[in-house]
Every structure is written in C-alpha cells, then in structure tokens.
Amino acid sequence: xxxxxxxxxxxxxxxxxxxxxVLLRRNPLVQFMSIELMLNAVNLAFISFGGANxxxxxxxFVLMVLTVAxxxxxxxxxxxxxxxxxxxxxxxxxxxxxxx
Amino acid sequence: MISSILAQVTITQADLxxxxxxxxxxxxxxxxxxxxVLIVLLADLVLPKTQRWLLSWVSFVLLALAAASSFWMxxxxxxxxxxxxxxxxxxxxxxxxxxxxxLGVAALIVLASPDYLSRIGIEATGEYYALVxxxxxxxxxxxxxxxxxxxxxxxxxxxxxxxxxxxxxxRSIRSHESGFKYFLLSxxxxxxxxxxxxxxxxxxxxxxxxxxxxxxxxxxxxxxxxILVLFGVAMITVGFAFxxxxxxxxxxxxxxxxxAPTPITALMAIGTKAAIVAAFLRVYPGVFGPISDQWKxxxxxxxxxxxIGGNLLAVSQFNIKRLxxxxxxxxxxxxxxxxxxxxxxxxxxxxxxxxxxxxMTLAAFAVVMAVEGxxxxxxxxxxxxxxxxxxPWLAGIMTIALLSLAGxxxxxxxxxxxxxxxxxxxxxxxxxxxxxxxIVTSVIAAYYYFRIxxxxxxxxxxxxxxxxxxxxxxxxxxxxxxxxxIGTLGLGILANFALxxxxxxxxxxxxxxxxxxx
Numbered sequence: 358x359x360x361x362x363x364x365x366x367x368x369x370x371x372x373x374x375x376x377x378x379v380l381l382r383r384n385p386l387v388q389f390m391s392i393e394l395m396l397n398a399v400n401l402a403f404i405s406f407g408g409a410n411x412x413x414x415x416x417x418f419v420l421m422v423l424t425v426a427x428x429x430x431x432x433x434x435x436x437x438x439x440x441x442x443x444x445x446x447x448x449x450x451x452x453x454x455x456x457x
Numbered sequence: 458m459i460s461s462i463l464a465q466v467t468i469t470q471a472d473l474x475x476x477x478x479x480x481x482x483x484x485x486x487x488x489x490x491x492x493x494v495l496i497v498l499l500a501d502l503v504l505p506k507t508q509r510w511l512l513s514w515v516s517f518v519l520l521a522l523a524a525a526s527s528f529w530m531x532x533x534x535x536x537x538x539x540x541x542x543x544x545x546x547x548x549x550x551x552x553x554x555x556x557x558x559x560l561g562v563a564a565l566i567v568l569a570s571p572d573y574l575s576r577i578g579i580e581a582t583g584e585y586y587a588l589v590x591x592x593x594x595x596x597x598x599x600x601x602x603x604x605x606x607x608x609x610x611x612x613x614x615x616x617x618x619x620x621x622x623x624x625x626x627x628r629s630i631r632s633h634e635s636g637f638k639y640f641l642l643s644x645x646x647x648x649x650x651x652x653x654x655x656x657x658x659x660x661x662x663x664x665x666x667x668x669x670x671x672x673x674x675x676x677x678x679x680x681x682x683x684i685l686v687l688f689g690v691a692m693i694t695v696g697f698a699f700x701x702x703x704x705x706x707x708x709x710x711x712x713x714x715x716x717a718p719t720p721i722t723a724l725m726a727i728g729t730k731a732a733i734v735a736a737f738l739r740v741y742p743g744v745f746g747p748i749s750d751q752w753k754x755x756x757x758x759x760x761x762x763x764x765i766g767g768n769l770l771a772v773s774q775f776n777i778k779r780l781x782x783x784x785x786x787x788x789x790x791x792x793x794x795x796x797x798x799x800x801x802x803x804x805x806x807x808x809x810x811x812x813x814x815x816x817m818t819l820a821a822f823a824v825v826m827a828v829e830g831x832x833x834x835x836x837x838x839x840x841x842x843x844x845x846x847x848x849p850w851l852a853g854i855m856t857i858a859l860l861s862l863a864g865x866x867x868x869x870x871x872x873x874x875x876x877x878x879x880x881x882x883x884x885x886x887x888x889x890x891x892x893x894x895x896i897v898t899s900v901i902a903a904y905y906y907f908r909i910x911x912x913x914x915x916x917x918x919x920x921x922x923x924x925x926x927x928x929x930x931x932x933x934x935x936x937x938x939x940x941x942x943i944g945t946l947g948l949g950i951l952a953n954f955a956l957x958x959x960x961x962x963x964x965x966x967x968x969x970x971x972x973x974x975x
Contacts, residue, residue, distance in 0.1 A: 395648035399651040399655050402655040418605075440636075
C-alpha cells in the first residue's frame with residue numbers, strides 16, 4: 358500500500374471511531390472528545406492529501422481547523438459546565454425537558 | 458552582487474496583476490458588521506449602566522449600514538472577474554442580494570430584542586449584540602465564499618456565536634438545553650462537512666470553487682479520484698442536510714428553536730437558513746454542476762421527505778415556536794426543490810423565495826416575541842385564543858404572515874411557491890413529482906396555519922390568559938413588525954421587480970472562474 362492509502366485508511370478509521378463515539382456514548386464530555394477525534398481525522402486527511410497533491414492548501418486548512426476547534430472547545434466546555442453545574446449525573450439522556 | 462540579481466528581475470505590471478489586487482472595497486458589509494462587534498463591545502465598556510439601551514441602536518445602525526453598504530461596495534460584475542481576494546470571495550450581484558437579506562434581518566432582530574429581553578428580565582448587555590453581529594458577519598461571509606476555506610471559517614463563525622446565544626438565558630433550563638443540543642449536533646455535522654471537503658480536496662487538488670468546478674468538468678467522476686469525489690459529495694450532503702434541517706436530519710431543530718430566546722430563534726430560522734441555502738446554491742448547481750447526475754437524486758429524495766415530514770409533524774404541535782420550527786423544516790424542503798430543478802427559473806425562484814421567507818417568518822416571530830410572557834408563557838397555541846380582542850394589530854399581522862407561509866395570494870409566499878413549483882414543472886421528468894408533493898403538502902400546511910388564525914379570531918380564552926396584561930409592543934418592535942408585514946404584502950404585489958433582481962443575482966451561479974491571481 359502506498360503511504361497515502363495507509364494515511365487515508367487510518368483517517369477513515371479515526372473518523373468512524375469518533376462518529377460512533379458521538380452516537381453511542383452518553384457522557385457529553387466523551388461525546389465532545391469524539392467530535393475532536395473526528396476533526397483530527399479530517400486534519401490527517403488534509404495533511405496527507407496536501408502532501409500527495411503537492412499543495413500547501415491542505416496544511417493551511419489544517420491550521421484553520423485547529424484554530425476553530427480550539428474556539429469550539431472553549432464554547433462547548435462553557436456550555437457543558439453551565440448546563441451541569443446543578444446536576445450530579447452527566448448523561449445526555451437526561452437532557453429532555455423538550456421533546457416531541 | 459545584489460544589483461546584478463535585481464537587474465535580472467524585471468517586474469512587469471502583468472506580474473503585479475497576477476499577485477492580485479486586494480479589493481478591500483468589496484467587503485464593506487463585513488467590515489461594518491465585523492468591526493461593529495468591536496465597537497459594541499467597547500461601547501458596552503464605556504457607557505454607564507443607564508445608557509445601555511443605546512447599544513441596541515448602535516448595533517442596529519451598524520448592521521443597517523452594513524446591509525446598505527452593499528450598494529456602494531466594489532463589485533467586479535463580469536463573470537470572469539467576479540471574485541476578489543485571490544478568488545476567495547465572490548463579489549457579485551448575489552452577494553448584494555444576500556447582504557440585504559441576512560444583514561437586514563440581523564439589524565431588525567437587534568432592534569426587536571430590547572423589548573423582549575427586558576420583558577423576560579434579562580439585562581441586554583453588549584455581548585448579546587456583539588454576538589448577533591458576529592453571527593450576521595459569518596452568515597454573510599458564508600454566502601459570498603468562493604473557496605471552501607472561507608466557507609468553513611464563516612460557517613463556524615456564525616455557528617459559534619449562535620451556540621452561545623441559544624444558551625443565553627441564564628435561569629432557563631430550556632435555553633441551556635437548546636445551546637447544548639445545537640452545539641453537539643452542529644459540530645457533529647461540521648465534522649462531516651469538513652471530511653467531505655477533505656475528500657474533494659484529495660481528488661481535485663484544490664479547495665477553490667472555480668478549480669474544483671473546472672476539474673469536475675474535465676474529469677467528471679472518472680477513476681479512483683471519482684470515488685473520492687462521490688464520497689466527498691455524500692459527506693457534504695450529510696452536513697448540508699443537518700445544517701438546513703432536512704428530514705431525517707431535522708431532530709435538533711424543534712428543540713433548539715424552542716429553547717432559544719425568541720429573537721435568536723428568528724435569527725436562526727431566517728438568517729442561518731438563508732445563508733446556508735445561498736451558500737449551497739453556489740456549491741451544488743455551481744461547483745458540483747458538472748456531476749449533477751450524482752447529487753440530484755439524493756437531494757430529490759431529501760426534498761420530498763422533508764416536505765412531507767416537516768408538514769405532518771407540524772400538525773400535532775401545540776407550542777407556537779415548535780410549530781414554526783417544523784414549518785421552517787418544511788420550507789427547507791420547498792427551498793431544496795429550487796436546487797434540484799436546477800434551471801434559470803428555479804435559481805432565481807429560490808432566491809426570491811428566500812427573500813419572501815425572510816419577511817414572512819420575521820413577521821410571525823415578531824408577533825411571538827410581542828406576545829410572549831416573562832416566564833415563557835403565551836407560547837401555546839391556545840394562548841392565542843381571542844388575541845384579536847386584546848391586540849387587533851398583532852392578530853392582523855400574524856394572520857398575514859401565516860397566510861403568506863401557507864401560500865395564499867396576494868402575499869409573497871404564494872409567488873415564491875408558484876415560481877419554485879413552476880420551475881420544477883418546467884424542468885420536467887421526475888421533477889414534476891416535486892411540484893405535486895409540494896402542492897399537496899401546502900394543503901396540509903394550510904390546516905395548521907389556519908388553526909392559529911381560527912384561534913385568534915373565533916376561539917374564546919378558557920380563562921384569563923397569563924399574558925393578557927402584556928401591553929402594546931415597544932415602538933422599536935412595532936417598527937420591525939411594520940417592516941416585515943409591509944415586506945410580506947409589498948413583495949407579493951411587486952413580485953415582478955423582486956424576481957427581476959433575483960434573476961440578476963442568480964445569473965452568477967456557476968460562473969466563478971479562475972482567470973485571476975494564484
């Protein structure tokens with residue numbers, strides 16, 4: 358296998374693990390970590406495609422994704438903290454004031 | 458030695474042109490709205506507490522100026538030169554069209570906010586207005602993106618601002634829940650969108666709209682790269698369906714819309730939807746135009762499922778915000794017809810419908826804002842019983858908005874639907890099914906819209922409603938109501954002029970080329 362194929366397989370695997378984590382886990386922090394995993398899979402794909410295509414655009418895009426992911430982490434953790442300050446248990450199944 | 462090297466280097470004007478001029482003037486709306494974020498935050502710091510009410514006016518003026526500035530912005534009109542900033546930004550008639558919609562709506566929403574916020578007991582601080590302006594900037598930049606990097610950053614700019622705004626009510630569990638759900642599902646969808654962009658980048662070697670389009674026009678989906686393109690388009694479609702809240706990716710919509718503060722719900726239902734539809738109007742018929750056989754069937758099915766699902770689910774709702782959010786889901790389906798039918802009329806019809814959807818949804822949400830009580834009362838449809846006795850004007854405006862949403866002439870909603878369904882019939886083949894489903898589901902929609910109208914005019918409230926003592930809306934909210942209702946009727950009567958403008962705006966789709974720069 359060429360190096361780009363290996364990188365793509367790894368990236369697809371990591372992305373799938375992240376997606377499954379969001380869908381299957383019930384702890385909001387773990388779900389959030391899984392989203393970060395998905396974003397890092399995207400970064401890996403961008404880096405390896407950038408190398409294969411001989412273009413810097415992939416690398417630049419990774420920097421953008423990293424920056425935005427950092428901002429998203431700040432806001433996401435803020436929301437999670439605000440939400441669970443008064444709760445003992447952290448389980449997204451409890452978040453159901455609104456349904457239907 | 459240096460001079461000998463310099464002597465060999467001759468820089469001609471053509472070289473300089475290749476580097477690309479920096480056309481600052483093309484981004485006036487973004488400078489004003491984005492700069493306004495800083496201005497409002499600073500003003501918040503400087504103003505004494507008693508003068509804080511000025512903030513909403515400052516942000517209104519800045520956003521209105523930003524929308525108006527699209528008329529003096531530096532627009533390279535011709536097809537081959539319609540992009541600026543090294544082909545990153547499309548500065549064309551469509552950018553102007555969307556600046557009026559997106560920034561105009563944001564301006565009206567900041568104007569309507571203080572009345573609502575003070576009634577529910579929230580001090581309107583600078584952050585609120587700054588975040589709304591940041592969201593508006595992101596929405597507009599999303600519609601003018603001509604490069605997936607700008608697309609992504611703009612998308613995240615307004616999404617991040619909206620996460621905070623959804624959870625803005627400090628004592629409301631619903632509001633926190635809304636912010637959390639929106640955050641989790643929206644970033645989940647963004648990851649899909651990004652992975653799709655990465656795959657497209659891998660196949661085509663670029664993230665620039667023009668280059669991707671040129672590659673796809675030459676190679677279509679041939680070879681191994683074709684598989685990457687197909688997977689990429691599929692992933693982008695998942696992200697798109699999430700963001701536009703198409704069935705079956707709509708589950709977050711009613712919860713998020715219900716829990717968020719009502720002005721923010723309006724901003725999400727109008728601004729976000731307009732921005733995303735417009736951005737994908739550049740992406741699907743434009744960038745992915747050469748491989749339209751691949752994505753059209755997917756969007757076709759999504760459009761049909763969304764129209765049916767959104768309208769059927771709306772029927773059983775009792776909360777007006779949830780009902781309007783399912784109605785927003787259903788309208789996403791009508792808008793998608795414009796993407797699938799894909800002819801001249803469908804593109805301009807889609808933009809026209811966006812304009813109409815903007816004013817009529819704004820009118821409906823502004824009435825909800827005016828009627829809502831301090832603890833979130835007055836949001837049930839039964840609370841609207843006898844509204845015409847308490848607030849005849851509000852009941853009248855709500856009636857016009859709902860008639861327009863249902864698509865009754867002479868309101869703008871009727872003409873929007875007529876253009877879009879007409880475009881579907883014009884393009885023929887299976888697309889006629891889209892128009893048929895659209896017409897049938899519009900009848901279902903009429904049922905639940907009329908239910909509210911009947912409540913307002915004929916039903917008697919069972920007891921004194923909790924919101925009966927809410928006075929007339931403040932002048933600023935009244936102004937927003939007037940603009941929205943005049944737009945709903947005026948655009949219906951002057952549909953020809955608006956359609957002409959939409960036609961001009963839609964003419965640029967798919968014409969982004971890479972003659973300049975890089």
